[in-house]
Amino acid sequence: ADLSRFLKPSQFGWIQILNPEVFGALITVNNRDEWIYHVTYNPSNGESPEDFSEERCCEILKKAIGVSSLDIVIFSILPWAAAEQTATRFQDNRVFLIGDAAHLMPPTGGFGSNTGIQDAHNLAWKLAAVIHKQAHPRLLQTYHDERHYAVELTTKYASDLLFSVIKKGVSTLNSMDHTAVTVGYKYNSTAIIKENSDTPHRMDQLEL
Structure with missing residues (x-):
């Protein structure tokens, strides 16, 4: 869907959308008419990727963007899982x-x-x-x-x-x-000449 009219003159790479009906992330492909929208589902509640038909996805997108008259073409619907x-x-x-x-x-x-x-x-x-x-x-x-x-x-x-x-x-x-x-990471190995300090390096804050 062409969303460029809503963005001028702004552009973005990623935006989180949260309203009473939907929660997800809209990611740009070309900041004009190609986009990716991420929405979560919970397998422990019996939800699955099969629940997301093209019709349902169009409704989710319209609620996320806030425009019910959008002409949306869906290229693909794909599941993925975040991993650490x-x-x-x-x-x-x-x-x-x-x-x-x-x-x-x-x-x-x-x-x-x-x-x-x-x-x-x-x-x-x-x-x-x-x-x-x-x-x-x-x-x-x-x-x-x-x-x-x-x-x-x-x-x-x-x-x-x-x-x-x-x-x-x-x-x-x-x-x-x-x-x-x-x-802000700092390496510690046999190749590093260590500083004369007993204070361990921290990666949770910057030291300027």
Whole structure:
């Protein structure tokens, strides 16, 4: 449906819609006439993806957008489940896991791409150094040591954000600084020269 007339001159990437009849998230594809709408269902209440017929989805969308006369064309109706999982190990001999192979997290917070890029950055220069015989292969072991803790905290934070929104509650992780989770990590491994400080590094707030 063409929603551009409602947006001018504004644009957005993601917006949460909450009213007495619907609760979900509208995500843009082109900020004009292609969109994705996420709505939850509860299997424990007997609900299933089969409950979402094209007719019902059109009604949900009209209630979410607030316009009953919209001409809506649905391309697809697909179920998915949010997941939070971090691999136990990021390395097994010559095999290294990065990105979605190493960790799964809900899209809340937008941490997935950042975390995967950080994995690749951490591993790439180490692989290059070992391949070019500028470093001992033991350097590669620090990839897991440095990334695992930061990734585990990030996946838990993303999951916590999602379920605190769904349950409309306050989470134990809600006090964490979003930017600190994204870029405030600090590595600890045998490749790092430690600072002379007994104060552990915190990833829940920025230290400027």
